[in-house]
Amino acid sequence: MASYDLIVIGSGTAAQVAVAKVHAAGWSVAVIDHRPFGGTCALRGCDPKKMLVSGEEAIDAARRMAGHGVEGALAIDWPALMAFKRTFTDPIPAKQERRYADLGVDAFHGLARFLGPDTIEVDGRTLQARHVLIATGARPIALGIPGEELVVTSEDFLELENLPRRIVLIGGGYVAAEFSHLAARAGAEVTILQRAAQLLPQFDPDLVGWLTPRFRELGIAIETSATVSRVERTEDGLVVHATRQGAPEFSVAADLVVHAAGRGPDLEALDLAAGEVAVRDGRLQLDDHLRSLSNPRVYAAGDAAGVGPPLTPVSSHDAKVVAANLLDGASHRPDYRGVPSVVFTVPPIATVGLSEEQARRQGRKFRINAASTPDWFTARRLAEPIYGHKVLIDEDTDLILGAHLVGPNADEVINLFGLAVRHGLTAADLRSTMFAYPTSASDVGYMLA
Ligand SMILES: Cc1cc2nc3c(=O)[nH]c(=O)nc-3n(C[C@H](O)[C@H](O)[C@H](O)COP(=O)(O)OP(=O)(O)OC[C@H]3O[C@@H](n4cnc5c(N)ncnc54)[C@H](O)[C@@H]3O)c2cc1C
Numbered sequence: 313m314a315s316y317d318l319i320v321i322g323s324g325t326a327a328q329v330a331v332a333k334v335h336a337a338g339w340s341v342a343v344i345d346h347r348p349f350g351g352t353c354a355l356r357g358c359d360p361k362k363m364l365v366s367g368e369e370a371i372d373a374a375r376r377m378a379g380h381g382v383e384g385a386l387a388i389d390w391p392a393l394m395a396f397k398r399t400f401t402d403p404i405p406a407k408q409e410r411r412y413a414d415l416g417v418d419a420f421h422g423l424a425r426f427l428g429p430d431t432i433e434v435d436g437r438t439l440q441a442r443h444v445l446i447a448t449g450a451r452p453i454a455l456g457i458p459g460e461e462l463v464v465t466s467e468d469f470l471e472l473e474n475l476p477r478r479i480v481l482i483g484g485g486y487v488a489a490e491f492s493h494l495a496a497r498a499g500a501e502v503t504i505l506q507r508a509a510q511l512l513p514q515f516d517p518d519l520v521g522w523l524t525p526r527f528r529e530l531g532i533a534i535e536t537s538a539t540v541s542r543v544e545r546t547e548d549g550l551v552v553h554a555t556r557q558g559a560p561e562f563s564v565a566a567d568l569v570v571h572a573a574g575r576g577p578d579l580e581a582l583d584l585a586a587g588e589v590a591v592r593d594g595r596l597q598l599d600d601h602l603r604s605l606s607n608p609r610v611y612a613a614g615d616a617a618g619v620g621p622p623l624t625p626v627s628s629h630d631a632k633v634v635a636a637n638l639l640d641g642a643s644h645r646p647d648y649r650g651v652p653s654v655v656f657t658v659p660p661i662a663t664v665g666l667s668e669e670q671a672r673r674q675g676r677k678f679r680i681n682a683a684s685t686p687d688w689f690t691a692r693r694l695a696e697p698i699y700g701h702k703v704l705i706d707e708d709t710d711l712i713l714g715a716h717l718v719g720p721n722a723d724e725v726i727n728l729f730g731l732a733v734r735h736g737l738t739a740a741d742l743r744s745t746m747f748a749y750p751t752s753a754s755d756v757g758y759m760l761a
């Protein structure tokens with residue numbers, strides 16, 4: 313039986329970072345995935361999505377500048393944009409395989425499952441491990457509704473060769489916001505059915521309000537407080553039914569229905585009971601060091617661990633913590649202060665640190681600098697009327713508690729606030745920083761004035 317210091321289940325961001333660190337320390341490592349190597353971010357998430365967003369950005373810039381010296385409408389050629397996406401995604405699995413072969417890391421293809429506390433089965437082979445890292449990521453949560461089999465996933469959407477005319481997104485979070493902009497700009501009629509009372513509930517409600525008119529301009533229908541109850545096939549395609557408290561059921565016709573209702577740790581195939589790895593309510597039971605409470609050989613990282621927010625930089629951070637714990641003994645804990653998060657609508661919306669509501673609940677004494685600023689140069693130059701910020705500053709310490717941005721380059725500028733939140737910079741520190749002018753970052757000082 314082959315034996316390793318570490319077996320990593322998964323080949324995404326968390327796996328890649330952990331393998332690199334532990335292998336560099338001289339450990340023998342095996343990596344297992346049942347899908348092409350590379351994981352969600354590179355193959356089915358962040359990167360392919362953002363390759364498509366590049367198309368949207370181009371046509372949106374042309375639209376905004378129309379009548380300001382730029383003439384002629386641009387349009388998305390969906391199949392060609394998909395081909396552009398594949399120029400990035402297609403080479404990844406083979407590159408990763410080559411990298412593991414060059415390093416001497418054994419790569420296995422197949423679904424991994426525990427046979428015992430230190431044994432893993434994959435593709436008919438039994439492997440023994442001193443340690444196991446569960447880095448299996450997340451999968452769409454079960455909707456538990458009739459017609460669920462008619463609903464496609466975000467992954468299917470990112471592979472569509474042609475875009476259907478009528479698209480319904482179940483859910484109103486990250487995936488729904490990003491995909492609705494993509495699909496609408498490519499010519500589809502899009503409806504978002506969101507159970508929560510707000511679109512993008514993870515983001516500041518005032519800023520979401522400033523962004524919402526762009527959805528309406530794109531013709532995206534947003535139904536909030538609407539829970540999808542069933543999907544059915546009809547002669548004309550699909551029909552999605554939804555309910556609202558105290559109101560009659562309503563329905564929306566569609567050619568494609570996309571799951572955008574959230575994801576949860578992907579643990580089903582692992583036979584965790586055989587591995588003596590405790591789970592509760594679909595979540596691994598881990599200590600503060602990302603180590604299984606019931607089987608000390610086993611760690612978890614990233615979306616599978618489900619401890620920090622399910623974002624790529626968190627998967628990478630968790631993996632560094634696990635690698636450090638494996639190599640020096642379990643003494644390191646993840647630190648999720650200042651994790652920035654962006655929804656790549658055009659324009660984007662971004663957040664880092666505490667929300668206004670969280671700061672109030674914590675009883676903080678803070679001031680708020682908030683404004684919608686379409687008259688600022690950054691917005692004027694781009695003919696973009698959506699531009700605004702909300703920054704929370706601690707009254708006693710002058711520390712930046714949280715920042716919320718919407719508008720051009722919010723996705724880049726939020727990282728400066730992330731630096732401040734994570735490393736304890738004050739508003740005065742940021743105000744006294746010199747930023748190249750004219751850039752969006754040079755607005756930071758005015759956001760703190
Ligand atoms: C559409 C979409 C867009 C996103 N956009 C962003 C973004 O812009 N920015 C951002 O920060 N985050 C984004 N995310 C989230 C981000 O992709 C994830 O947080 C991140 O990729 C998780 O990495 P991971 O290493 O934890 O897991 P993954 O990358 O998901 O890797 C897990 C791997 O484990 C494999 N696996 C599962 N079970 C088994 C098993 N039993 N045996 C063998 N292999 C197994 C899977 O096949 C998978 O390849 C997006 C997610 C989606 C779905």
Ligand SMILES: NC(=O)c1ccc[n+]([C@@H]2O[C@H](COP(=O)([O-])OP(=O)(O)OC[C@H]3O[C@@H](n4cnc5c(N)ncnc54)[C@H](O)[C@@H]3O)[C@@H](O)[C@H]2O)c1
Pocket residue numbers: 455482483484485486487488490505506507508512513538539540541571572573574575621622623653654655656
């Ligand atoms: N830009 C990014 O960083 C990015 C982009 C895409 C996805 N992601 C990650 O992927 C995860 C999954 O994204 P997501 O958009 O699927 O989830 P999400 O958690 O952002 O949003 C899901 C929404 O679906 C709603 N919902 C759930 N069940 C419903 C039902 N039956 N009917 C109507 N609405 C329902 C919920 O109210 C919730 O707001 C996110 O948590 C995020 O971390 C990140």
